[in-house]
Amino acid sequence: MDLDKKITYVTRPIVPSINDFIPLVEELFASGQLTNKGKNHELLEIKLKALLKASNCLLFNNGTSALLCALKAFDFPIGSEIITTPWTFAATPHCISWNGFSPVFCDIEKNTFCIDSSKIENMITKRTRAILGVHVYGFPCNVIEIERIAKKYNLKVIYDAAHAFTTEINGKGIGTYGDISMFSFHATKLFNTLEGGALTYNDGSLQKKVNNLRNFGICSEESVEDVGINGKMNELQAIVGLLNLKLIDEEKRKRKILKEFYDKSFSNVKGIRIPKMPQNTSHSYQYYTIIVEDEFPCSRDKIYDNLKNKNIFARKYFFPMCADYECYKDLPSSRPENLPVANDIKDRILCLPFYGDLDVTTANRIIKIIEKLKNE
Numbered sequence: 001m002d003l004d005k006k007i008t009y010v011t012r013p014i015v016p017s018i019n020d021f022i023p024l025v026e027e028l029f030a031s032g033q034l035t036n037k038g039k040n041h042e043l044l045e046i047k048l049k050a051l052l053k054a055s056n057c058l059l060f061n062n063g064t065s066a067l068l069c070a071l072k073a074f075d076f077p078i079g080s081e082i083i084t085t086p087w088t089f090a091a092t093p094h095c096i097s098w099n100g101f102s103p104v105f106c107d108i109e110k111n112t113f114c115i116d117s118s119k120i121e122n123m124i125t126k127r128t129r130a131i132l133g134v135h136v137y138g139f140p141c142n143v144i145e146i147e148r149i150a151k152k153y154n155l156k157v158i159y160d161a162a163h164a165f166t167t168e169i170n171g172k173g174i175g176t177y178g179d180i181s182m183f184s185f186h187a188t189k190l191f192n193t194l195e196g197g198a199l200t201y202n203d204g205s206l207q208k209k210v211n212n213l214r215n216f217g218i219c220s221e222e223s224v225e226d227v228g229i230n231g232k233m234n235e236l237q238a239i240v241g242l243l244n245l246k247l248i249d250e251e252k253r254k255r256k257i258l259k260e261f262y263d264k265s266f267s268n269v270k271g272i273r274i275p276k277m278p279q280n281t282s283h284s285y286q287y288y289t290i291i292v293e294d295e296f297p298c299s300r301d302k303i304y305d306n307l308k309n310k311n312i313f314a315r316k317y318f319f320p321m322c323a324d325y326e327c328y329k330d331l332p333s334s335r336p337e338n339l340p341v342a343n344d345i346k347d348r349i350l351c352l353p354f355y356g357d358l359d360v361t362t363a364n365r366i367i368k369i370i371e372k373l374k375n376e
């Protein structure tokens, strides 16, 4: 096969075998209960709670509805300010806005690309109610410092852990930090339920509220207490989740090998920086990112275009960044002078194809294409 014709995307979802899937679907169809907390849903919730080492875990039909409910759970007044990062997927600031709050963008750290906790305190006003950090690419936010600030100013801490499935800090599940954390099980994520998500939290008193919010606010047959939405995961999603859970360890093992291969190859390429996980933190192996520094003779965009010309689709993740979106660019916090690191990184970062079944030939080609540009 002509290698240049082979299409390679940045990721590829794990999927269960059809032979395992069909009998469960047959059983599901015979049962007649397709959604509303069926038996697969209940089982997946229990298994994920254990895997994520969480005190509480509730499933959702996607990460966005989960994050919408997380932000809604604290009854912040309309117009509240939520300090967050511009370095994330659109869903993060949009969930803030859909709740009637204002996102306030804080700059990011150069090494982890997470919100820079040393810049948060300066941004707190009378209207600030929460900090919404994103463990981007699976790198953890500075959870200790964020907790200190939140306690000092009486703020809630919400984490978008969409990229951080099974990441741990000092052996503790990442979803146990802060007041509430959201996971996404979208097809592009390490673990997927086709579409799906979950919230984890320590405080059991949130259970009733979050449970109501994901089910239209309905709390019993004859009472509706909250303005909720339909956030329920269905049984087909849960079946895929239960089967995919069995594949996670193997997928992570393969991604670890691929990461080591990339790391070793790029260690000799001057001007390509590989971000490192902080100590005592385990990896989610969600993305493989490189930073194209000034010493590299060509730009990130040239690398991207060269790969694309060979049908290898890396991602300029996140480009455009949230603070540059039409709907957020006029916010005072979006001004480039307030976000120097994010504005620098946005032209340098590239996510390379990264998934368990990426073959060695393709990984080698990617490295060779980049190495060749070093000499141009």
Ligand SMILES: Cc1ncc(COP(=O)(O)O)c(C=O)c1O
Residues within 6 Å of the ligand: 062, 063, 064, 065, 088, 089, 091, 092, 134, 160, 162, 163, 184, 185, 186, 195, 196, 197
């Ligand atoms: C950082 C981040 N937050 C939120 C989401 C939204 O999750 P979902 O697609 O499951 O709604 C995604 C991705 O999909 C994401 O990457």
